[in-house]
Amino acid sequence: MKILTAAQTRALDQATIQEQGITSAQLMERAASAFVEWLSHQFDSNEAGEILLLCGPGNNGGDGLAAARLLHQAGYAVRVALLPAEKQSADWQHNRQQLPAAVPVAEMEAEKLPEIASGTLVVDALFGTGLSRPLEGLAAAVVRHLNKAQARVVAIDLPSGLFAEAPQPADSAVVRAQHTVSFGLPKLAFLLPQNADFVGAWHVEDIGLSKRFINETATPWHYTDAAAVAGALPPRPKFSHKGTFGHALLLAGSRGKMGAAVLAAGACLRGGVGLLTAHVPGCGYDIFQISQPEAMCLPDPQVAYLSKLPKLDAYQAVGIGPGLGQAEATYTVLRKLLKNAAKSTEKRPTPLPLVIDADALNLLGSHRALLKLLPENTILTPHPKEFERLTEPARDDYHRLELLRDFATAHRCLVVLKGAYTCLATPTGELHFNSTGNAGMATGGSGDVLTGVLLALRAHAQLPAFEAVRLSVYAHGRAGDLAAVHTGQAGLVAGDIVRHIGPALAEVQAQI
Numbered sequence: 001m002k003i004l005t006a007a008q009t010r011a012l013d014q015a016t017i018q019e020q021g022i023t024s025a026q027l028m029e030r031a032a033s034a035f036v037e038w039l040s041h042q043f044d045s046n047e048a049g050e051i052l053l054l055c056g057p058g059n060n061g062g063d064g065l066a067a068a069r070l071l072h073q074a075g076y077a078v079r080v081a082l083l084p085a086e087k088q089s090a091d092w093q094h095n096r097q098q099l100p101a102a103v104p105v106a107e108m109e110a111e112k113l114p115e116i117a118s119g120t121l122v123v124d125a126l127f128g129t130g131l132s133r134p135l136e137g138l139a140a141a142v143v144r145h146l147n148k149a150q151a152r153v154v155a156i157d158l159p160s161g162l163f164a165e166a167p168q169p170a171d172s173a174v175v176r177a178q179h180t181v182s183f184g185l186p187k188l189a190f191l192l193p194q195n196a197d198f199v200g201a202w203h204v205e206d207i208g209l210s211k212r213f214i215n216e217t218a219t220p221w222h223y224t225d226a227a228a229v230a231g232a233l234p235p236r237p238k239f240s241h242k243g244t245f246g247h248a249l250l251l252a253g254s255r256g257k258m259g260a261a262v263l264a265a266g267a268c269l270r271g272g273v274g275l276l277t278a279h280v281p282g283c284g285y286d287i288f289q290i291s292q293p294e295a296m297c298l299p300d301p302q303v304a305y306l307s308k309l310p311k312l313d314a315y316q317a318v319g320i321g322p323g324l325g326q327a328e329a330t331y332t333v334l335r336k337l338l339k340n341a342a343k344s345t346e347k348r349p350t351p352l353p354l355v356i357d358a359d360a361l362n363l364l365g366s367h368r369a370l371l372k373l374l375p376e377n378t379i380l381t382p383h384p385k386e387f388e389r390l391t392e393p394a395r396d397d398y399h400r401l402e403l404l405r406d407f408a409t410a411h412r413c414l415v416v417l418k419g420a421y422t423c424l425a426t427p428t429g430e431l432h433f434n435s436t437g438n439a440g441m442a443t444g445g446s447g448d449v450l451t452g453v454l455l456a457l458r459a460h461a462q463l464p465a466f467e468a469v470r471l472s473v474y475a476h477g478r479a480g481d482l483a484a485v486h487t488g489q490a491g492l493v494a495g496d497i498v499r500h501i502g503p504a505l506a507e508v509q510a511q512i
């Protein structure tokens with residue numbers, strides 16, 4: 001699914017109107033109906049009580065006025081508070097006229113802000129994608145007044161005062177909604193942690209916007225939903241054998257952190273790899289062999305950390321990092337790996353696919369000269385702190401996305417910035433936000449599991465680099481979601497994700 005800018009969204013509305021031969025008021029009616037449908041599923045008229053709709057002067061306010069009429073017709077008690085303005089949009093005026101006289105309407109004033117009793121259900125229809133500057137004056141006062149009330153707030157399209165794809169100046173007035181109900185496509189603002197308190201839970205309702213326009217519109221932002229990965233994993237051919245699905249090498253573990261190696265290996269095996277060899281420090285040999293009998297194991301001569309790089313000829317992909325530690329000798333292993341993976345051989349004309357995680361990322365961060373050695377299409381999987389060590393502290397989440405895009409294009413890598421909406425940046429500068437996963441995955445070892453899945457799918461001969469990464473991230477989150485059904489979020493541990501990778505991948509295969 002694409003994510004468009006506010007300007008592109010306006011053009012999408014216009015394209016829909018022209019293509020489908022409808023009026024803008026009819027499109028607004030669709031939006032308001034979709035909103036009311038959502039609201040009535042969420043709250044019946046008893047649960048809702050009297051609904052207060054705060055309506056601005058533009059089409060967002062027009063949506064609010066149309067919703068007030070539809071809610072009134074559906075038997076809800078509603079009242080409307082209007083934000084005064086010099087001019088209102090044409091569709092606003094149309095819906096103002098359509099509002100039944102039985103619906104109480106008041107104009108807000110600085111001295112007379114609407115009373116909002118605790119628990120009131122408030123619909124925020126002040127401003128949407130047409131917000132052109134931070135709120136001030138009466139509009140800001142209304143928003144601050146609303147945020148102080150103990151209300152249940154549902155925003156139409158965007159919480160008022162929030163920009164759709166840019167940061168707010170500090171201390172701007174922005175509505176804090178529990179729910180945001182938007183139309184057609186998600187907005188970039190929904191996916192960033194800094195906006196979580198404003199957006200609340202977000203929902204996207206289909207209002208039949210032009211598919212042609214969406215297909216033809218270029219954007220760097222994408223949202224990986226089930227449709228994006230459907231059929232991405234080819235079925236296993238009847239006469240396949242273990243050599244068909246690649247031999248992966250995992251370099252992981254140090255004293256006290258062998259669990260990370262075991263989890264990554266388990267995930268790689270469940271990710272469908274043909275063969276897996278793990279190279280682990282001497283102290284981890286027994287631990288690994290006993291916990292992962294399906295994998296082969298090469299012990300390092302050093303007891304507590306990795307000091308040697310095995311020969312790479314046999315492998316189709318290499319993962320390095322989980323539980324690795326940052327010993328000087330391990331840094332040398334990483335440098336050799338980068339150099340050797342970049343070399344082409346007769347059997348392998350392109351660089352050896354690499355997945356770099358955890359302490360291997362931290363070693364890159366503390367020895368930045370290594371970044372020049374990264375082979376094209378290398379996968380890096382930092383969480384925000386690890387990413388900062390590779391680049392610089394971000395001013396805010398939007399700036400972090402800029403840094404991410406710049407890093408991926410400069411180093412021609414696939415960078416997986418982990419979080420609630422993990423963001424995959426490609427060498428061409430696209431950003432793909434993942435839709436799966438849950439807060440239960442905020443637990444030690446979840447990232448090691450992702451590395452294992454990436455390693456398996458990167459060793460898979462039939463998956464191009466980008467598809468392998470997008471699918472891995474999606475399946476990892478989906479495995480977490482399937483696991484949480486059984487464990488609950490608090491009870492979820494990384495091993496539960498491993499156990500659900502198989503079902504998550506099977507689901508993707510079934511969705512063709």
Ligand SMILES: NC(=O)C1=CN([C@@H]2O[C@H](COP(=O)(O)OP(=O)(O)OC[C@H]3O[C@@H](n4cnc5c(N)ncnc54)[C@H](OP(=O)(O)O)[C@@H]3O)[C@@H](O)[C@H]2O)[C@@H](O)CC1
Nearest residue numbers: 013028031058059060127128129130131132133134135157
């Ligand atoms: N057919 C369609 O197009 C559909 C659109 N839909 C709905 O329309 C919404 C977009 O509507 P919109 O473009 O009218 O913008 P909206 O967010 O209502 O605000 C614009 C008004 O606010 C004003 N204003 C801006 N910033 C301000 C500020 N800081 N402080 C004060 N005023 C400020 C601005 O004035 P100006 O900037 O010109 O001074 C203008 O008057 C979209 O979010 C969705 O809900 C759906 O119905 C689907 C069909």
Ligand SMILES: Nc1ncnc2c1ncn2[C@@H]1O[C@H](COP(=O)(O)OP(=O)(O)O)[C@@H](O)[C@H]1O
Nearest residue numbers: 418419420437438439441442444445446447448
């Ligand atoms: N709130 C959340 N919602 C969805 N996914 C999450 C959430 N928190 C963490 N995750 C996922 O869990 C993984 C955590 O990785 P990481 O921070 O490296 O953990 P660790 O180092 O303990 O393995 C990432 O893939 C991340 O996307």
Ligand SMILES: [K+]
Nearest residue numbers: 124127158160
């Ligand atoms: K709004």
